[in-house]
Every structure is written in structure tokens, then in C-alpha cells.
Amino acid sequence: EIVLTQSPDTLSLSPGQRATLSCRASQTINNKFLAWYQKKPGQAPRLLIYDVSTRAAGVPDRFSGFGSGADFALSISGLEPEDFAVYYCQQYGGSPPYTFGQGTKLEIK
Amino acid sequence: EVQLVESGGGLVEPAMSLRLSCVASGFTFDDFSMHWVRQAPGKGLEWVSSVNWNSDTVTYADSVKGRFTVSRDNAKNSLYLHLTGLRPEDTAFYYCARRRNDWDPYFDYWGRGTLLTVSS
Numbered sequence: 001e002i003v004l005t006q007s008p009d010t011l012s013l014s015p016g017q018r019a020t021l022s023c024r025a026s027q028t029i030n031n032k033f034l035a036w037y038q039k040k041p042g043q044a045p046r047l048l049i050y051d052v053s054t055r056a057a058g059v060p061d062r063f064s065g066f067g068s069g070a071d072f073a074l075s076i077s078g079l080e081p082e083d084f085a086v087y088y089c090q091q092y093g094g095s096p097p098y099t100f101g102q103g104t105k106l107e108i109k
Numbered sequence: 110e111v112q113l114v115e116s117g118g119g120l121v122e123p124a125m126s127l128r129l130s131c132v133a134s135g136f137t138f139d140d141f142s143m144h145w146v147r148q149a150p151g152k153g154l155e156w157v158s159s160v161n162w163n164s165d166t167v168t169y170a171d172s173v174k175g176r177f178t179v180s181r182d183n184a185k186n187s188l189y190l191h192l193t194g195l196r197p198e199d200t201a202f203y204y205c206a207r208r209r210n211d212w213d214p215y216f217d218y219w220g221r222g223t224l225l226t227v228s229s
Contacts, residue, residue: 035215050215088154092214096168100154
């Protein structure tokens with residue numbers, strides 16, 4: 001089972017700033033099968049990034065994903081008020097389980 | 110518009126059983142594999158189970174194997190999760206999610222979830 005560890009657990013920033021969220025895997029993730037989701041209370045998880053760096057339909061270009069091997073990151077430039085939420089990385093390749101990181105809470109400073 | 114709507118959650122006692130449902134619309138349901146993912150209160154997301162388009166392949170997380178059964182009825186555009194031997198640690202929001210395809214198997218659409226509380 002691939003374990004994903006996200007850091008930091010909580011990130012406190014102000015609107016307009018840049019956020020960088022990290023996701024480290026316990027082993028190399030093959031085929032670039034790494035995604036990022038945004039989760040707000042009472043809402044469905046929203047796919048932001050798939051295949052490490054491809055933005056899902058309708059996702060603003062201030063969201064970008066990058067990384068390779070076992071180290072990945074999500075960057076959000078020019079934070080908007082609606083961006084404050086919990087973010088999860090997930091690996092979805094190969095055989096299950098399709099594990100998630102524990103989440104990073106992005107909160108308003 | 111793709112929509113996934115879960116139902117069937119509620120308050121149940123430990124050791125009891127329950128069936129969760131997810132009704133899909135806005136796409137050809139039997140073209141897609143489907144998943145269940147849960148989120149316990151104050152915790153992160155946990156993948157639970159998956160089923161391929163024709164139910165030939167089903168998989169489960171170790172934490173639910175032998176207690177939960179996933180199924181689907183393509184004629185009704187519906188996905189199900191039958192939960193037995195429920196434990197307090199099964200308390201969570203349960204979400205259904207669609208897998209994009211075999212070449213890009215990310216989860217592209219999710220429902221808003223249904224809350225299951227297991228407590229005496």
C-alpha cells in the first residue's frame with residue numbers, strides 16, 4: 001500500500017498570497033497517477049488536478065500541480081477567498097487501495 | 110450535467126446492517142467503473158470499494174473486507190454498498206465517485222455524500 005503524507009497539516013495565509021502544499025509518497029508513483037482534490041464542508045470533493053499536473057475542466061489556472069517520483073506539490077497563486085478549504089492528494093494507479101493523504105487545511109490568516 | 114446522489118445513511122446500532130445507494134445521471138452509467146469513499150468526522154478521505162462496469166471486478170479496503178458488499182444495477186443507473194456488522198468506526202460520510210476510464214483512472218465526479226452514524 002502506498003502511503004501519502006501531506007505537509008503541512010495546516011497552512012495559514014492571506015488572500016493574494018501563494019500557497020504550496022506538499023504530498024510525499026512512500027514509494028514511486030508510476031504513470032503519474034497522482035491527483036489533488038478540494039474539499040469544503042457539506043460539499044462533494046472537487047477534482048482539481050490529475051496526472052500530477054493536468055488541471056480538471058473549469059479549474060482556474062492559479063492552481064498548478066507538479067512533481068515526480070514520490071514528491072509532489074500543489075501550488076495556488078493569488079489566493080481567493082473561495083480557495084480556503086482542505087486539500088487532499090490521492091494516488092490512483094495500479095491495484096487498490098487508492099490511498100489519500102491525510103489532508104492539508106488551508107485557512108485564512 | 111453529471112450528477113451522483115447518495116442516500117440511505119442514518120443512525121444504526123452496532124452489528125446492524127444497512128444499504129447505501131447512489132443514483133447517477135447525466136452520463137452513460139454502464140460505461141464507467143464506480144467507487145465508494147468515506148470520511149469519518151474530523152478525518153481524511155478513505156477509499157472503501159470499487160466495482161467495474163459489469164460487476165466482474167470488485168475490490169475492497171482491508172478495513173471493510175468481508176463486511177461490505179458493493180454492487181450496481183446498470184438498468185437503474187444505481188450503485189449500492191451493503192454494509193453488515195457495522196462498527197462505531199464505520200461512522201462517516203459515504204461518497205460515491207466515478208472513475209474516468211482505464212487509461213486515466215482518476216475520480217472525476219463525486220456525490221455530496223450520505224452520513225452514516227453507528228452508535229448505541
